[in-house]
Amino acid sequence: MVIDMGMYNEKVMEHFMNPHNAGEMENPDAVGTHGSPVCGDMMEIAIKVENNVITDAKFKTFGCGSAIASSSVATDMIIGKTLEEALSYTNKTFVDELGGLPPQKIHCSVLAEEAVKNAIWNYAQKHGLVLEGLRGYDPTKEFGHEEEEEEQ
């Protein structure tokens, strides 16, 4: 079967139409971002942490349906998890949780993985934590996909 662009499954649509944990957080312990509006998607995630456990998460996302749906499941999944557990989640974890995304939309889920990582990195920086899951993580390399100039 050919999967058409607009054909998100029901779970993706549900998370897109009624996203969980969307909006502003009062006094977050750390904030992470990934992407840029120039690239077409950007996510900001705020977390609260107690004893290395993420007790709350909120997101704000500029992006398409799959970017918003990925943000919603990602925040759902990391709440109640330890920092190391949250760091073990990849974009595939979120795509699986959503029951799949169209192939050309997979990159949108990377946004959530990277934003979560960035938030935890900021938290670790502030508190001098060394986390196994952050080994090799370089926040300056945060821009995943650049638009290619197409000459016509």
Added chain:
Amino acid sequence: MRQVYLDYSATTPVKKEVLDEMLPYFSEKFGNPSSLYGLGLSAKTDLNLARAKVAKLINADEREIYFTSSGTEADNWAVIGAARAKKAKGNHIITTKIEHHALLHTCQYLEKEGFDVTYLDVDREGRVSLADIEKAITDKTILISVMFANNEIGTIQPISEIAGIARKHEIWFHTDAVQALGNVPIDVKDLGIDMMSMSAHKIYGPKGVGALYIRKGVIIPSFMNGGAQESKRRAGTENVAGIVGFGKAAELAGENLKNHIRHVSELRDYFKDQILKRIPEVEINGSMKHRLPGNINLIFNYIEGESLLLLMDAKGIYASTGSACSSASLTPSHVLKALKLPYEKIHSSIRFTIGDFTTKEDIDYAVEEIVQIVERLRSISPIYGKAKKG
């Protein structure tokens, strides 16, 4: 749920009068126009009546209208045909960066064969500069092709002036008028057009039918090889029902032109004014002066086009976007890029196109829903928050 179709530039519904005229050609009037008995001859007659109706809409001679399968085929035929016909004179084609892909990809195909193509820039409103056209002309130039009106931003080009430049230099001038037909008055003789592409399904006719106007005296090789249909210039058994539908749609478009323009431009302006009044930080892409009557293209800053379209779709409101994320290629609109619009604004651009069946109630409903949807998406947009604080 209410359905509000605001994508008339994508396609239009077939009008009832058009459908009624078409239906007999699928059954009792099924004859092949090439057959030499009554059933075929009457199909041939009706085909030519339809040809006359399309010709009348643009003030052409009926022998200058050649039916095709689509506007895309007409574009391919005109450009490749001119390239083949004028090969001895030169290999240079002038066009613009905002043409439809039917034109751009045909030019790219010819470039691989060694043709040179100049893709002219447009200004911030999407208009091509006459001075740029003059400057681009060389003694190898064989064709200038500039679309009559753009499909995304609705910008209408100075066609008469461009045709004048082409004529002065004895270069053929082709225009893709798929979006302009039935939306602006077109007189091919008066404007000085050599070839013009048209499509039925944008003017309340059926899909699968287009036409190429080829001025008497312009000779290009046929694009389809086979039988002697269309004066031996476009082989293939004619889509009689579709062509008859195109004829009827053209006739109606001619009769209704003034009313159509008034109706869609009034509703378009009402829609635009309501949106701009009710939603802060919305901008217009393109020109308000040189614009198709039913087109408006808006930038909803701080939100991404596809998410806006999906939420509108959930409320039965249908429009389209230039955002990369909604296209299979993941590249943002080449038209909005040619306007030098920053990428984040391209991702936030939505095209609404209004048509004959749109009502004021449709617009009121759409505005109410869009106001809420934009507010909701901005409330979860990380850049809207920053702009407010900053």
